[in-house]
Amino acid sequence: MMQYITIEDGSDFREISKVMTEHGYTMNHATARNVLLGALKKIATNILGVYNISVTEENISGLLKSQQFQDSIVDLLYLANLETVREN
Amino acid sequence: MSEWIAKNKMKLQTSVTQSTTLLSSLHQQSNKNLGDDIINLFIEYEGLKDSPEKTKVKNDIIAKNEKLVLFVLSQYYNKRKQFENIKEDLVQEGTIGLMRAVERFDWKRGNKFSTYAIWWIRQAINKYLMNGYETIRTAAHIVTLRNKAVRLSRKFEKMELRLPTDEELAEMLGVDDNIIDSINQSIKNQTIVSLDENLKGSKGGSSSTEDMTLYDVIPANKVVEAENSYFSKMLVQSISQTLGSLTDKEYKIVMLRYGIFTDPCGNNEECKLQKKE
Numbered sequence: 001m002m003q004y005i006t007i008e009d010g011s012d013f014r015e016i017s018k019v020m021t022e023h024g025y026t027m028n029h030a031t032a033r034n035v036l037l038g039a040l041k042k043i044a045t046n047i048l049g050v051y052n053i054s055v056t057e058e059n060i061s062g063l064l065k066s067q068q069f070q071d072s073i074v075d076l077l078y079l080a081n082l083e084t085v086r087e088n
Numbered sequence: 089m090s091e092w093i094a095k096n097k098m099k100l101q102t103s104v105t106q107s108t109t110l111l112s113s114l115h116q117q118s119n120k121n122l123g124d125d126i127i128n129l130f131i132e133y134e135g136l137k138d139s140p141e142k143t144k145v146k147n148d149i150i151a152k153n154e155k156l157v158l159f160v161l162s163q164y165y166n167k168r169k170q171f172e173n174i175k176e177d178l179v180q181e182g183t184i185g186l187m188r189a190v191e192r193f194d195w196k197r198g199n200k201f202s203t204y205a206i207w208w209i210r211q212a213i214n215k216y217l218m219n220g221y222e223t224i225r226t227a228a229h230i231v232t233l234r235n236k237a238v239r240l241s242r243k244f245e246k247m248e249l250r251l252p253t254d255e256e257l258a259e260m261l262g263v264d265d266n267i268i269d270s271i272n273q274s275i276k277n278q279t280i281v282s283l284d285e286n287l288k289g290s291k292g293g294s295s296s297t298e299d300m301t302l303y304d305v306i307p308a309n310k311v312v313e314a315e316n317s318y319f320s321k322m323l324v325q326s327i328s329q330t331l332g333s334l335t336d337k338e339y340k341i342v343m344l345r346y347g348i349f350t351d352p353c354g355n356n357e358e359c360k361l362q363k364k365e
Contacts, residue, residue: 009347016344025337036345039338046330050322074346080327081348 040064130195149190156202157182160209178213185212226274234271
């Protein structure tokens with residue numbers, strides 16, 4: 001069953017692909033989604049590493065597509081981004 | 089027996105009346121003597137200037153009226169269980185009040201010393217209870233209002249069969265709602281217990297809880313908070329590191345997707361110029 005995740009203040013994949021194409025990264029909405037999932041997979045693997053939790057590929061894919069995970073990742077990403085900006 | 093009583097009824101009545109009169113006159117006489125005795129001491133006390141003799145007379149008066157303190161305690165304070173542990177302190181404070189009464193009593197007004205002294209004793213005890221008895225000191229006017237609130241609440245409960253609300257209490261006392269909050273807070277402050285208090289006396293306590301204190305059973309919320317805070321910090325650091333390892337494309341898409349960072353060029357001036365072209 002297809003799950004759709006709602007993100008407040010964010011952009012949809014078509015919008016993202018448009019902006020990224022304008023900036024030299026030619027892509028369609030599906031590519032934008034795949035790139036995002038790839039990035040989130042890296043972040044999720046890292047978070048699970050902090051808690052010493054080992055999961056299978058399937059579980060990670062399920063986790064990435066859950067609304068709960070994406071909601072919680074927003075706050076953490078915001079804080080992490082702030083920290084990165086401060087460091088730079 | 090009843091016949092004998094009937095015959096001697098008159099005689100018995102007369103003798104009972106006589107003995108009552110005799111006892112009454114003796115009692116009055118002794119009271120008068122005692123009163124005169126104390127007034128004589130006060131006259132002597134007033135006549136003396138500051139000297140060891142004056143202190144001696146003052147001590148005599150205090151010694152003769154020591155029982156007044158115990159009387160006041162038995163009348164007003166002994167009924168409350170909370171004062172059992174501090175009874176000796178209350179006696180001491182009451183005696184200080186008695187000393188002040190001796191210093192200020194004016195025998196020329198014709199009043200009894202005990203009538204005057206009782207107020208000073210009560211004042212000294214109340215002052216001690218207001219200022220020094222509670223672990224967290226409460227302002228005197230709040231204590232007065234608190235006592236009044238308790239009295240009015242009891243009266244209200246008897247009449248309405250329920251406790252008054254804060255608004256009703258404020259109306260009865262004629263004060264603002266924030267004063268009622270202060271009163272409620274001061275009532276909470278009264279129930280302070282030591283962390284070292286043994287749980288042995290608590291209901292349903294098993295043998296394993298005999299050596300436990302209140303400190304042992306209080307949950308350490310702050311430690312959990314510290315742990316959570318540590319993990320949050322670790323997470324943020326870890327994600328921050330991961331964000332650094334992402335490719336430029338991935339980073340921009342993540343930021344665009346979550347609305348954290350809407351301009352993919354950031355501070356890159358070349359990128360901004362390209363966009364304008």
